[in-house]
Amino acid sequence: MRAQQVRAGDLFAALPGTRVHGADFAADALTAGATAVLTDQAGVDRVALLDHPRVVAGEVTLLVHEDPRGVLGSAAARIYGDPSQRLTILGVTGTSGKTTTSYLLESALRAAGHTTGLVGTVETRIAGERLDSAFTTPEAPDLQALLAVMVEHGVTHVPMEVSSHALALGRVGGTRFAVGAFTNLSQDHLDFHRDLDDYFQAKALLFDGRSEHEVVCVDGGWGQRLVTDDTITVSTTGDASWTATDVEAFPTGEQRFRAHGPDGTLDVRLRLPGPFNIANALLAAGVLTAAGVPAAAIEQGLAEVDVPGRMERVALGQDFTAVVDYSHKPGAVAAVLDAARAQVTGAHVGGRVLVVLGCGGDRDVAKRPLMGEAAARRSDLLVVTDDNPRSEEPADIRAAMLGGALDVPEGERGEVLEVGDRREAIAEAVHRARVGDVVVIAGKGHETGQDVAGVVHPFSDRDEVAAALRRRLDTGSARLGEGSGGTQSSGEPTYPAGGRGSNEEAR
Incomplete structure (x- = not known):
């Protein structure tokens, strides 16, 4: 809670920060x-704090703890009646x-007749009413409220995205989880975490006993480290409590598969393309x-989902696929891009993958060349552009990519x-x-602004x-440079491919 938001009778949490102290x-x-x-x-x-007249007069209760952030979630939960x-x-x-x-999860819960909430990156929803999200997981007092x-x-029922920041900073302290789930782990947020192991240890806090049931994807080594005797495991590639067979992918991007669990089999239909969405489902x-x-209800709910900015198709009758992804x-x-490649290979021999990609400023700088490398290897055209440069020089970010x-x-x-x-890059x-072809506009997904x-800017x-x-x-073409706005252009240098041949040969 910010000081300017305080009302009479409130508890003010004065937390230590990297630059200033909340008690100031x-x-x-x-x-x-x-x-x-x-x-x-x-x-x-x-x-x-110490010299304030109300403190001197004994009118204020001071609660002192060596780790006030660590107990803030529990305190907020008590104040709001332990809603979880x-x-x-x-x-x-x-x-x-x-x-x-x-x-x-939310779609299937609604199909089962439950009244749902949702807490996540794109939005927060309360019984169908939408609110914008400032953080993937709100600060502890905001979350409990x-x-x-x-x-x-x-x-x-409330599906909730739980970020590593939220776990490391105690935002979900005092929250009881009926189920905790783990998807995967790869390089990200190393501007906040010391290294990948520190990043993983933050994620692992969701499985420290605060979740009644634990469901973990074990397709990677990080997930395997979370497994205990009671873990419900998920795998698209090996043995687990839940596995997938009979996967069918269609040129539209839709998929079908059979999900085999401890109590039976589900026939799953998805509107979402890619093997990673088989794992998610x-x-x-x-x-x-x-x-x-x-x-x-699970079968019905999974079949009805489109996710904003996640392999989201933009279709106006064109003869190629255009998708926006976060x-x-x-x-x-x-x-x-592997999913896009599979789509063009299966649907149209000779189809290509074209990608527009940038990296955000003031974030993990080590991932920029890795993202450039991953995109270049998997595309027939990579257009390097700006994302949210924030306080950095955009050209420096592009140079790293x-x-x-x-x-x-x-x-x-x-x-x-x-x-x-970015506008010109997309055009x-x-x-x-x-x-x-498949055109992938990657990096910003559902976002509606560029920092x-x-x-x-909108x-x-x-x-x-x-x-x-x-x-x-309308015109039969979309020329480079139509429109205005976005961040600065670099003169559009081109770095040609060499000896790629057909898509099949390149892969």
Whole structure:
């Protein structure tokens, strides 16, 4: 809670930060009517708190703890009546797939007749009412307040994305999870975590006993490290409690498979393409079964899901596929482009994969060349562009991506093009598309703004793809440079491919 949000009777949490201490703002909170302050000893020693007249007069209760952030969740839960005890909360953590799995869970829960909430990256929902999300997982007081409101609105079941930040910073402290689920782990957020193992240890906190049931995808070694005797395991490649067979992928991107679990088999239909979405759906089936959802509702719910900004198709009658995806880490980029490659190989011999990709500023810099490399290896055209440069120089971010892309030998990559203006980059990819191609606009997904030098400009990949498609359909082409806005262009240098041959030879 910020000091300016305090109302009479509130508890103000004055937490230590990397640059300032929350107790420096205690005077504002106490003047606004806070009756108690939770802080550490360093906070108690701050002049703004120690010398405040209400503290001197003994009118304020000081709660001192060596790790106030660590106990804030439990304190907030008590204040709001322990709402998670009256909700069935299904927590999903992992690097990729949290959002998709949460949407799959919510759809099946609604099919089973439950009143649902949703907490995640794209949005928060309370019994069908949509709210924007500022964080994947809200701060502890906000989360407990949100859960309490859900209880008041008759919500019974809540799929929740649980980020590594939320676990490491205690945002979900005091929250009881009926089921905790793990998707996968790959490089991300190393601007926050020391290394991959530290990142994993944060994710592993969801499985420290706070979840009544645990469901883990064991297709990777990180998930295997979470397995205990009671773990419900999921795998698309090996032995597990839940496995998939008879997978069918269709040119439309839809898929079907059979999910085999401890109590029987489900016939699953998905609107979502790619092997990674088989894993997401299988994980959802394991979570839902653990939560007591009937098989028929699971089958119905999984079949009805489209996820905003996750392999989301933009179709205006064009003769190629255009999709928008949130993939913004090396593993996710690889998985999405592998799915696109499988689609063009199966649907249209000679179809190509064209991708527009950027990296965010003020984030993990080590993943930039890795993302460039992953995209260059898997595409026939990679357009390197800007994402959310934030406070960084956009050209420097693109240069790091280009370094990784151009390190791939010419015979093992497609053409690489640099177009700094994201609107122009999208228009160029759409302009170059041919019959049977798949155009992937990656990195921003559902986002509706572009952060440049601290200013967020309206920008939607979905809208820009649609606009480029309309121009192409109306005029027969979509020329590079139509429209305006976005961040600066770099002069559009092109780095040609060498010796790729057909798609099949390249793969």
